Amino acid sequence: MRHPQFPYLLSPLRLGSITVSNRIVFAAHLTNLAQANRPGPDLVAYYEERARGGAGLIITEEQSVHPTDHAYERLIRAYDDSVIPDYEELTLRIHAHGTPVVAQINHNGGQASSIYTRLPVWAPSPVADPLFREVPKEMEPADIAAVVAAYARVARHVQAGGFDGAELQASHSSLLRQFLSPYANRRSDGYGGSLTARMRYPLEVARAVRAVMPRGMPLGARITGNDWVEGGLTPDDAASFAKALKAAGLDFVCISSGGVSADARPTLVANTNVQFAEKVKREAGIATRTVGLIATPKQAEAIIAEGKADMVALARAMLDDPHWGWRAAHVLGAEVARPKQYQRAAPKVWAGAAFRD
Numbered sequence: 001m002r003h004p005q006f007p008y009l010l011s012p013l014r015l016g017s018i019t020v021s022n023r024i025v026f027a028a029h030l031t032n033l034a035q036a037n038r039p040g041p042d043l044v045a046y047y048e049e050r051a052r053g054g055a056g057l058i059i060t061e062e063q064s065v066h067p068t069d070h071a072y073e074r075l076i077r078a079y080d081d082s083v084i085p086d087y088e089e090l091t092l093r094i095h096a097h098g099t100p101v102v103a104q105i106n107h108n109g110g111q112a113s114s115i116y117t118r119l120p121v122w123a124p125s126p127v128a129d130p131l132f133r134e135v136p137k138e139m140e141p142a143d144i145a146a147v148v149a150a151y152a153r154v155a156r157h158v159q160a161g162g163f164d165g166a167e168l169q170a171s172h173s174s175l176l177r178q179f180l181s182p183y184a185n186r187r188s189d190g191y192g193g194s195l196t197a198r199m200r201y202p203l204e205v206a207r208a209v210r211a212v213m214p215r216g217m218p219l220g221a222r223i224t225g226n227d228w229v230e231g232g233l234t235p236d237d238a239a240s241f242a243k244a245l246k247a248a249g250l251d252f253v254c255i256s257s258g259g260v261s262a263d264a265r266p267t268l269v270a271n272t273n274v275q276f277a278e279k280v281k282r283e284a285g286i287a288t289r290t291v292g293l294i295a296t297p298k299q300a301e302a303i304i305a306e307g308k309a310d311m312v313a314l315a316r317a318m319l320d321d322p323h324w325g326w327r328a329a330h331v332l333g334a335e336v337a338r339p340k341q342y343q344r345a346a347p348k349v350w351a352g353a354a355f356r357d
């Protein structure tokens with residue numbers, strides 16, 4: 001529900017047992033700032049700046065669940081216990097700004113690289129993507145069980161580190177999306193074939209993670225609204241998957257698209273995934289976020305006001321402007337809390353702010 005004094009974008013939202021102060025979410029994205037495969041001071045400072053700058057919720061870059069998952073050099077190894085003290089520092093510093101922070105947890109599946117791991121690359125089927133070339137190893141039942149357990153282990157690390165919740169990466173470059181997508185999953189052992197069978201593995205992971213997280217601690221998933229490729233996932237699949245995730249106890253979904261293949265032909269226009277989010281929100285009845293080519297406060301406000309999504313996530317717009325939330329408040333005629341050192345630039349005391357729209 002919108003508070004009558006606030007724009008839709010700046011209205012609070014309940015997620016599980018927490019309340020986020022507005023609908024602006026800093027989207028998960030790899031930053032290249034982690035140090036020694038753990039979050040470090042640079043990453044903490046990066047998130048802290050966006051928390052200070054008005055983001056209602058921060059989703060971290062992907063946290064890796066298993067040693068077979070390594071898609072880039074600075075990937076954070078969340079499966080290693082030694083990450084917990086860094087997590088404590090990161091969450092403490094973000095919380096100091098009143099902003100909740102959710103850890104995105106992921107295994108890149110067939111889009112990992114053995115250059116980093118010196119281990120076989122694991123995927124549902126030995127299907128190489130032209131972008132990656134390496135032919136992955138088809139996961140055996142023991143591999144499948146090991147990765148379910150790895151997700152649950154990382155969910156415990158996330159809690160121990162003080163995060164407010166977790167987000168399963170089940171879109172783009174993720175093993176969960178690969179199991180779900182007929183384009184990447186050619187299995188015939190009960191984990192492939194029909195949509196129900198392809199959903200089986202991501203749902204096993206979702207239930208295992210939910211089981212180790214306290215009730216009320218927000219758990220969500222980032223899912224694909226459209227693979228944009230012949231024989232890939234469709235918006236109808238996304239709605240069915242979101243319904244199943246809700247039944248598995250998840251609190252929210254984020255609707256993205258693409259990332260499945262070099263053959264994909266996405267339509268890259270403003271609000272690119274909003275149509276898919278709107279469908280999922282309507283059909284699955286779960287708190288829904290959209291992401292992709294959202295740049296201006298008025299654009300974001302319209303998405304929420306028109307009921308097409310409950311939250312918007314921004315990666316590049318907030319990469320560009322860490323205080324995007326302050327600008328949104330100004331453009332939408334509202335005020336937002338600023339630390340003392342920044343108050344002299346607030347629109348109500350600085351006439352120059354009027355020229356920044």
Ligand SMILES: Cc1cc2nc3c(=O)[nH]c(=O)nc-3n(C[C@H](O)[C@H](O)[C@H](O)COP(=O)(O)O)c2cc1C
Pocket residue numbers: 027028029030031061062104169172222256291292293294313314315316317
């Ligand atoms: C440098 C970069 C790294 C990214 N890494 C991730 C990631 O780790 N997990 C994820 O779910 N999305 C990742 N993304 C995708 C973004 O979250 C987002 O969906 C995409 O950039 C589109 O949103 P935008 O138009 O607001 O940038 C990444 C995007 C960028 C630009």
